[in-house]
Amino acid sequence: MTDTLSVWQLVEMARHQDRPYFGDYVSRLVPDFVELHGDRLSADDPALVAGIGTWHGRTAVFMGNQKGRTLSERLHRNWGMMHPEGYRKAIRLAHQAAKFGFPIVCLVDTPGAYPGAGAEERGIAAAIAGAIMEWFTIPVPVVACIIGEGGSGGALGLAVADRVLMMENSIYSVASPEAAASIVWRDNARKVEAAEQLQITSRDLLAMGVVEEVIPEPSGGAHTDYDAAARALDEALLRAVQPLLEEDTQLLLERRYERYRYIDSLIGAAEHFGPKVSAKALAE
Amino acid sequence: MGADAWLALLADPGSWQERWSDIRPHDLLDWKRPKPYEDMIEAAREEGLNEAVRTGLARIGERPAWLGVFDFRFVGGTLSIVAGERLARGLEAAAASGVPYLLVTASGGARMQEGVLALMQLAKVNGAVGRLHVSRTPFFSVLTDPTFGGVSASLALMADVNIAEPGAAIGFTGARVIKQATYADLPKGFQSAEFQLTHGQVDMVVPRTELRRRLIHLLELYR
Numbered sequence: 001m002t003d004t005l006s007v008w009q010l011v012e013m014a015r016h017q018d019r020p021y022f023g024d025y026v027s028r029l030v031p032d033f034v035e036l037h038g039d040r041l042s043a044d045d046p047a048l049v050a051g052i053g054t055w056h057g058r059t060a061v062f063m064g065n066q067k068g069r070t071l072s073e074r075l076h077r078n079w080g081m082m083h084p085e086g087y088r089k090a091i092r093l094a095h096q097a098a099k100f101g102f103p104i105v106c107l108v109d110t111p112g113a114y115p116g117a118g119a120e121e122r123g124i125a126a127a128i129a130g131a132i133m134e135w136f137t138i139p140v141p142v143v144a145c146i147i148g149e150g151g152s153g154g155a156l157g158l159a160v161a162d163r164v165l166m167m168e169n170s171i172y173s174v175a176s177p178e179a180a181a182s183i184v185w186r187d188n189a190r191k192v193e194a195a196e197q198l199q200i201t202s203r204d205l206l207a208m209g210v211v212e213e214v215i216p217e218p219s220g221g222a223h224t225d226y227d228a229a230a231r232a233l234d235e236a237l238l239r240a241v242q243p244l245l246e247e248d249t250q251l252l253l254e255r256r257y258e259r260y261r262y263i264d265s266l267i268g269a270a271e272h273f274g275p276k277v278s279a280k281a282l283a284e
Numbered sequence: 285m286g287a288d289a290w291l292a293l294l295a296d297p298g299s300w301q302e303r304w305s306d307i308r309p310h311d312l313l314d315w316k317r318p319k320p321y322e323d324m325i326e327a328a329r330e331e332g333l334n335e336a337v338r339t340g341l342a343r344i345g346e347r348p349a350w351l352g353v354f355d356f357r358f359v360g361g362t363l364s365i366v367a368g369e370r371l372a373r374g375l376e377a378a379a380a381s382g383v384p385y386l387l388v389t390a391s392g393g394a395r396m397q398e399g400v401l402a403l404m405q406l407a408k409v410n411g412a413v414g415r416l417h418v419s420r421t422p423f424f425s426v427l428t429d430p431t432f433g434g435v436s437a438s439l440a441l442m443a444d445v446n447i448a449e450p451g452a453a454i455g456f457t458g459a460r461v462i463k464q465a466t467y468a469d470l471p472k473g474f475q476s477a478e479f480q481l482t483h484g485q486v487d488m489v490v491p492r493t494e495l496r497r498r499l500i501h502l503l504e505l506y507r
Contacts, residue, residue: 113437113456113457115456115457115461115462115465115466116457116462116465116466116468117462117466117468117470117474119456119457120455120456120457120462120474120475121483122483123483123484123485124437124456124457125436125437125440125441125454125455125456125485126436126441126442126485128437128456129406129410129436129437129438129439129440129441129442130442132406132407132410132437132438133410133411133413133414133442134414136410136411136414137414152394152403152433152434153394153403153406153433153434153437153438153456156403156404156406156407157437160407172400173399173400173403174394174395174396174398174399174400174402174403174434175394175396179461180396182461182464183392183396184318184396184397185318188464193317194396197313197315197316197317197399198313198396198399198400199313199399199400200399200400204400205400208400208401210400210401210404256411257411257415260404260407260408260411261372261408261411261412263401263404263407263408264365264368264369264401264404264405264408
């Protein structure tokens with residue numbers, strides 16, 4: 001599939017209105033899913049659905065962006081763009097998962113955090129920053145998968161994990177192609193050129209070492225067969241989580257740290273930097 | 285104000301020891317339009333600039349401090365792989381030694397020309413900030429104009445004490461983009477340092493002329 005489509009066609013596929021959303025996957029993977037609401041500070045963010053349920057015989061926490069398909073649903077879900085309350089809810093439930101030893105699965109599908117005045121007034125930057133920092137301390141397996149769009153820091157706030165996977169026709173980018181075009185050309189109409197240069201396809205990210213696995217979608221894309229897409233996602237998630245459940249907690253957190261600390265090493269950055277410098281050596 | 289000027293303002297004369305200035309950016313994504321990334325790097329280097337973050341050890345009021353100083357003149361102070369690497373190494377060194385860490389930001393956010401690897405720097409540096417906190421090492425952040433995007437959403441606001449410069453624009457999404465996206469009328473002073481003080485994001489707004497004295501006092505209190 002990925003071979004025959006242009007980068008922009010892939011962007012459109014990742015944003016396809018019939019593409020399976022978090023709710024479509026969770027209903028298939030976790031039939032007894034119970035949604036939990038609220039950040040315990042001020043609000044509940046409907047752009048992030050989070051909860052708990054039985055997954056392959058054990059309790060797990062699932063959370064993910066829900067975009068909404070009808071106009072009213074989209075307005076309610078804010079097109080999957082989270083406010084600060086969404087990141088605070090995510091971290092509340094991450095701590096709860098840690099309390100009970102439940103693994104966490106995050107399904108990311110957002111163009112980015114909400115670019116609005118209210119989000120700024122309530123501290124969206126610190127909410128995302130705090131979430132990114134906090135994920136490093138959650139002592140249970142965390143696996144993230146980009147199921148549609150993974151846009152900017154808003155996506156990363158849900159994707160600091162032990163393993164990060166991508167559905168084949170999804171995208172993951174430093175900024176949406178429109179935002180990147182607006183930044184480098186001051187013209188978001190250059191979005192196609194921006195998308196081509198940004199290297200945002202699942203194949204690009206696998207090559208860079210930013211994701212561990214690309215999950216093949218049914219021919220024609222995930223939207224043509226929800227059941228098959230959900231089965232493929234389920235198998236890949238289980239494959240990723242299972243070995244992590246065996247791992248010593250300290251080692252798990254150490255490896256999560258190192259995953260990001262040296263994430264740019266595969267593309268050749270390490271050669272430019274020279275050998276890794278250990279913190280201990282620096283202190284001397 | 286560039287990194288050199290900040291160092292001259294904050295550090296004791298002659299105390300600055302720069303580290304890892306030899307690691308340099310590379311055009312890993314083969315970025316060509318509208319301007320080749322390689323040309324941007326080269327142009328900045330010809331101006332005598334060495335990446336968007338410089339890091340090293342200095343003394344402030346005779347107390348040692350690790351510094352990470354952004355330079356907006358280098359591709360808008362954008363967070364790149366090299367910037368992230370220098371920040372992470374400095375944060376790790378501060379955590380290992382217990383020497384306080386001082387950050388001075390000026391950045392438009394993550395560097396587009398390094399793609400998703402620039403985004404990954406947010407996680408790289410915030411992992412290191414977490415370790416700095418666990419090590420009980422003091423962390424002070426000076427937010428200057430502008431501080432946005434991937435820098436405000438990573439380490440900039442995670443300090444023990446966040447200090448903003450008067451009038452500095454600080455936020456996640458820039459006002460221009462917010463207006464485009466939501467057609468909202470933004471109030472006067474939206475995202476200013478004073479706005480962020482009112483909204484609980486910074487501890488204090490301190491003019492440049494008083495900054496060094498304030499930092500010396502804080503280093504004394506958090507010893």
